Amino acid sequence: MHASFVSLGQLLKFAYDATGVLPRKRAERTGRNEKDIKRISKQLERLIDEEGCLMARSKELIRVLYSELAGTIQNPKVSVAIRESINDLFDVYHNVVCNEVTYLSPKDSLKRFYGAHAIPELVLSIQKHILRLNIAAEEFIAPPENDWYLPDISENSTIIWPLDKAMNWIYIHCQTNRTQFHRAGMVIHQDDPEIRQNIENASNWQSGTTFPSWHGLHWNFSRSMDRLVAAEGAYQRAISAKEKESILYVLFLARLSTYVSKQLKEAYGEKFLSEMLQLFKRQRNWLVADLQTFKAQTDNFIEQHAIPEEQHNSVWFKLSNRHWSWFTDQCRHCGATMQELIATSEDHVIPETKIAQLCNQYGDYIVRAALDSLVSVSDLHKSFFGFWKAILKGFDLKKSIITTEADVAAYEAEMRDNQLLNGLQWMVHWNRALIHYRKHEDKEAFRHIEKAFEVAQYSAGKNQYEIVNQFIELAAKNNNWKSFKNGVLWANYLGIRGRWLSNYELTDENLRHAFNIMKNTHFRYGI
Numbered sequence: 001m002h003a004s005f006v007s008l009g010q011l012l013k014f015a016y017d018a019t020g021v022l023p024r025k026r027a028e029r030t031g032r033n034e035k036d037i038k039r040i041s042k043q044l045e046r047l048i049d050e051e052g053c054l055m056a057r058s059k060e061l062i063r064v065l066y067s068e069l070a071g072t073i074q075n076p077k078v079s080v081a082i083r084e085s086i087n088d089l090f091d092v093y094h095n096v097v098c099n100e101v102t103y104l105s106p107k108d109s110l111k112r113f114y115g116a117h118a119i120p121e122l123v124l125s126i127q128k129h130i131l132r133l134n135i136a137a138e139e140f141i142a143p144p145e146n147d148w149y150l151p152d153i154s155e156n157s158t159i160i161w162p163l164d165k166a167m168n169w170i171y172i173h174c175q176t177n178r179t180q181f182h183r184a185g186m187v188i189h190q191d192d193p194e195i196r197q198n199i200e201n202a203s204n205w206q207s208g209t210t211f212p213s214w215h216g217l218h219w220n221f222s223r224s225m226d227r228l229v230a231a232e233g234a235y236q237r238a239i240s241a242k243e244k245e246s247i248l249y250v251l252f253l254a255r256l257s258t259y260v261s262k263q264l265k266e267a268y269g270e271k272f273l274s275e276m277l278q279l280f281k282r283q284r285n286w287l288v289a290d291l292q293t294f295k296a297q298t299d300n301f302i303e304q305h306a307i308p309e310e311q312h313n314s315v316w317f318k319l320s321n322r323h324w325s326w327f328t329d330q331c332r333h334c335g336a337t338m339q340e341l342i343a344t345s346e347d348h349v350i351p352e353t354k355i356a357q358l359c360n361q362y363g364d365y366i367v368r369a370a371l372d373s374l375v376s377v378s379d380l381h382k383s384f385f386g387f388w389k390a391i392l393k394g395f396d397l398k399k400s401i402i403t404t405e406a407d408v409a410a411y412e413a414e415m416r417d418n419q420l421l422n423g424l425q426w427m428v429h430w431n432r433a434l435i436h437y438r439k440h441e442d443k444e445a446f447r448h449i450e451k452a453f454e455v456a457q458y459s460a461g462k463n464q465y466e467i468v469n470q471f472i473e474l475a476a477k478n479n480n481w482k483s484f485k486n487g488v489l490w491a492n493y494l495g496i497r498g499r500w501l502s503n504y505e506l507t508d509e510n511l512r513h514a515f516n517i518m519k520n521t522h523f524r525y526g527i
Contacts, residue, residue: 008460019068021068022041093113099461100461155377334370401438430467444477464494472484
């Protein structure tokens, strides 16, 4: 397997699994029938296989994902916060695929993405949307522990998962136990298949024997709470609409966190999971402390100007957007200052006294999160150095008009000997394509650029841009319109512009074919 990040389809499939919106059992209630669910699953499979229009298909599947969530997450603020946080993560991943080269396997590339990008973005995204949407005003209830939505890992490696913690909190909050919560006051000898199944499922979920879909979890607890409210005598519990809503949101977040955490542990081990939890908590605590001043200022603004309650949401939204714009500028300015300090210091390390001064100026989060990022980049560069030298050597071959097949074969052999070929197959095929391209041997050039195009996806970063354009051009010259369309669709995903069609030196007939495909796929032109 060549080096790459995971595909867009695999990432979207993970989002579906993590949110649990597709039922696991045929009996689970959902707004969609079995035919719809099979269709969605088939679309995900096709996206994973990179079939069809990536952008259109992914946008449709993301829309379906949000639609499924909206059916059970009905508070508009919470629904928007979840949606925007997922969007933020997709945007970060898109930026990485478009700009970063990787020499690692998909699994290891994803591992680096978690620590270098996903966790830091999640810390920011959660706090940003909580503030701008004024979610605190909804007065939801939640477990009192600060880390209720994160796993607890003890010294003897015992892990208490968030879903287990959330379910225990719900039973305590409702002043009952698991059996009576799901049995709703029925005596032991009474037999109701649904209730018996609810109790069995809840027991299996807490023990970790099975894991619920979101629909299964939502249905079980919704029905159980309805029965508790309707029960008579000592078994009856008063659960307000706000409490029920809060409990369901706690379950959703706990289930989501449990799924992601278990996947991290299974893929990379307990040590890595612990490191990611420490990174999240560390950066979250820095950020929350930094945001205290902003929250106090916004509360004071509302009070001093006697803002009516119905306008509070608007005030929080506007002031939050202004704050985050300023915050982004501060992060950028601090990063540039730190880079300059590193470059000018003898040992390329920022002194602690200077770090303290920067914290006073910018706040703990901006400075210390940047230091975390610098450590991550430094660790990458140490292992990346040999690979980067190999890339530069490949570009030297590409620039030279006298590069021969023998030169490329020697480069390929060297990369294989140095165990770097998996990350540089695209460079090898690209150079071979260019040799034939310069000789106007379009058929042979296309054979190699097609291979370069395939392996450069999700691995070559910005280097994909030129490869994609050459792939599109050579596909047109070879009348391969299926490949031409695939190239255009991938170019759309990368957000790159195509060359003017006249630069492709196509026949009139080929120009018409190319123009129609570009028009139908809304491909953007450029010089």
